[in-house]
Amino acid sequence: xxxxxxxxxxxxxxxxxxxxxxxxxxxxxxxxxxxxxxxxxxxxxxxxxxxxxxxxxxxxxxxxxxxxxxxxxxxxxxxxxxxxxxxxxxxxxxxxxxxxxxxxxxxxxxxxxxxxxxxxxx
Amino acid sequence: xxxxxxxxxxxxxxxxxxxxxxxxxxxxxxxxxxxxxxxxxxxxxxxxxxxxxxxxxxxxxxxxxxxxxxxxxxxxxxxxxxxxxxxxxxxxxxxxxxxxxxxxxxxxxxxxxxxxxxxxxxxxxxxxxxxxxxxxxxxxxxxxxxxxxxxxxxxxxxxxxxxxxxxxxxxxxxxxxxxxxxxxxxxxxxxxxxxxxxxxxxxxxxxxxxxxxxxxxxxxxxxxxxxxxxxxxxxxxxxxxxxxxxxxxxxxxxxxxxxxxxxxxxxxxxxxxxxxxxxxxxxxxxxxxxxxxxxxxxxxxxxxxxxxxxxxxxxxxxxxxxxxxxxxxxxxxxxxxxxxxxxxxxxxxxxxxxxxxxxxxxxxxxxxxxxxxxxxxxxxxxxxxxxxxxxxxxxxxxxxxxxxxxxxxxxxxxxxxxxxxxxxxxxxxxxxxxxxxxxxxxxxxxxxxxxxxx
Numbered sequence: 281x282x283x284x285x286x287x288x289x290x291x292x293x294x295x296x297x298x299x300x301x302x303x304x305x306x307x308x309x310x311x312x313x314x315x316x317x318x319x320x321x322x323x324x325x326x327x328x329x330x331x332x333x334x335x336x337x338x339x340x341x342x343x344x345x346x347x348x349x350x351x352x353x354x355x356x357x358x359x360x361x362x363x364x365x366x367x368x369x370x371x372x373x374x375x376x377x378x379x380x381x382x383x384x385x386x387x388x389x390x391x392x393x394x395x396x397x398x399x400x401x402x
Numbered sequence: 403x404x405x406x407x408x409x410x411x412x413x414x415x416x417x418x419x420x421x422x423x424x425x426x427x428x429x430x431x432x433x434x435x436x437x438x439x440x441x442x443x444x445x446x447x448x449x450x451x452x453x454x455x456x457x458x459x460x461x462x463x464x465x466x467x468x469x470x471x472x473x474x475x476x477x478x479x480x481x482x483x484x485x486x487x488x489x490x491x492x493x494x495x496x497x498x499x500x501x502x503x504x505x506x507x508x509x510x511x512x513x514x515x516x517x518x519x520x521x522x523x524x525x526x527x528x529x530x531x532x533x534x535x536x537x538x539x540x541x542x543x544x545x546x547x548x549x550x551x552x553x554x555x556x557x558x559x560x561x562x563x564x565x566x567x568x569x570x571x572x573x574x575x576x577x578x579x580x581x582x583x584x585x586x587x588x589x590x591x592x593x594x595x596x597x598x599x600x601x602x603x604x605x606x607x608x609x610x611x612x613x614x615x616x617x618x619x620x621x622x623x624x625x626x627x628x629x630x631x632x633x634x635x636x637x638x639x640x641x642x643x644x645x646x647x648x649x650x651x652x653x654x655x656x657x658x659x660x661x662x663x664x665x666x667x668x669x670x671x672x673x674x675x676x677x678x679x680x681x682x683x684x685x686x687x688x689x690x691x692x693x694x695x696x697x698x699x700x701x702x703x704x705x706x707x708x709x710x711x712x713x714x715x716x717x718x719x720x721x722x723x724x725x726x727x728x729x730x731x732x733x734x735x736x737x738x739x740x741x742x743x744x745x746x747x748x749x750x751x752x753x754x755x756x757x758x759x760x761x762x763x764x765x766x767x768x769x770x771x772x773x774x775x776x777x778x779x780x781x782x783x784x785x786x787x788x789x790x791x792x793x794x795x796x797x798x799x800x801x802x803x804x805x806x807x808x809x810x811x812x813x814x815x816x817x818x819x820x821x822x823x824x825x826x827x828x829x830x831x832x833x834x835x836x837x838x839x840x841x842x843x844x845x846x847x848x849x850x851x852x853x854x855x856x
Binding site: 302303304306307308309310313315317319339340342343351352353354355356357358360362368369371372373375376377378383385386387390 | 441442538622624625664667668669670671672673674675676677678689690691692693694724727729763764765767769773774775776777778792794795796834835836837839
């Protein structure tokens with residue numbers, strides 16, 4: 281897991297996203313998208329609060345070249361992130377193993393967030 | 403309420419050959435949808451057709467149809483597929499010939515949808531002021547005009563609906579959208595109007611779920627992946643569509659895999675951009691309106707989808723010759739596997755530098771350490787059993803890339819020790835065909851439908 285360096289605020293604990301969400305990623309040109317989905321509906325508000333575009337951009341610093349955009353899908357308890365300049369040129373140009381951004385999903389699930397102590401997490 | 407069952411039999415050209423056969427023989431279905439086209443596929447097919455005017459389509463489709471046609475005709479199952487690639491007529495002629503060989507003469511109509519291929523019209527369109535500017539970068543096509551290899555407009559469901567209305571049992575298309583192949587049977591069967599935007603959006607969402615085959619029925623699914631049953635025989639998705647636009651995603655009884663809200667949600671978000679505006683030639687679907695509900699085991703109900711009117715443009719996918727690349731690999735073993743691989747990388751780069759080779763990009767990855775998650779993977783275990791050094795280069799010219807491919811093997815004898823994994827020989831120089839997405843006004847494009855009788 282990545283070291284966040286920051287302590288969990290009062291009444292919370294730090295957990296990797298893997299404990300609260302699942303994800304799928306794919307590509308469009310040089311942009312990777314990551315769909316982040318709450319494992320339970322009650323986790324969605326925590327994801328919405330904690331997993332901001334800025335936090336995701338910081339998480340992938342040095343790995344992606346462009347900006348991060350976030351879209352909310354509360355109906356699916358999900359967030360969609362677009363990571364620009366993520367795929368080494370994208371598609372056929374890319375020299376990366378993950379030229380299609382298939383495993384950006386689990387790379388995001390390494391991120392640690394502050395989770396209220398009262399929230400029941402498996 | 404009447405329902406129709408639209409089965410997905412192929413998520414891309416190269417998907418499981420058994421899937422369409424199992425979909426047809428494993429239980430009741432009304433339609434078999436098969437998606438064969440990706441951007442890279444179109445340029446490969448264009449090259450094939452340039453060499454031989456009788457090819458340029460998904461070849462697997464013809465023997466598959468030969469195998470399935472007796473079942474399809476007997477049970478009245480209809481097929482929608484973009485297997486036609488850049489030569490749908492040749493594909494249809496071949497299917498008709500096989501049908502006749504099976505004694506199905508007079509029993510089969512094959513519909514062909516064309517009009518998507520605008521390669522011959524690119525000059526005319528740009529001359530009349532359509533810039534075909536790159537949707538991502540804004541650059542005008544002029545920059546790569548003389549290197550264009552294929553140009554195909556994404557057509558929607560409409561011409562497929564027309565082919566079905568004219569009695570086609572098998573509809574073979576060129577570049578029709580993946581989603582249009584699932585939406586078209588719904589529009590045809592239920593008589594939905596082309597401007598019934600909510601239903602068009604619902605059918606488009608169904609198409610998005612169906613278009614990647616088993617990716618919504620437990621394939622590539624992270625949630626409880628170890629406990630997904632019988633993945634040796636995964637059920638591919640079946641959309642049970644209703645006239646009101648709601649539908650259930652399911653699979654045949656007795657197959658493996660799993661259809662849950664989680665598995666369907668993962669697929670809904672796959673390759674998603676702005677979820678409020680999922681734009682297709684048929685309309686704009688709003689994915690933030692979708693409601694999902696588990697409706698029994700391996701059944702997920704999808705409802706309440708809202709849509710907006712279609713735009714007046716169509717997307718064009720052009721491909722052009724970009725340059726060349728090659729990727730070489732070597733495997734280093736314990737002890738100090740990672741350190742040896744890193745040292746080999748430094749040596750190789752020094753040698754490439756001294757040769758004065760000009761690369762646009764050079765990338766080193768250490769498989770087993772950082773190839774998938776980069777620095778997020780953290781420091782590796784110093785006791786790693788092995789690490790694969792993977793190094794790739796890209797250039798506009800072939801010569802430096804070719805020279806690079808000669809620099810990998812020497813490292814086996816003149817570099818760090820405990821190295822293996824070179825049995826594949828010298829890396830291959832690959833030609834890079836790149837994509838150029840653009841827009842063209844709908845008024846410029848006329849889809850055509852032809853019927854071939856077996």
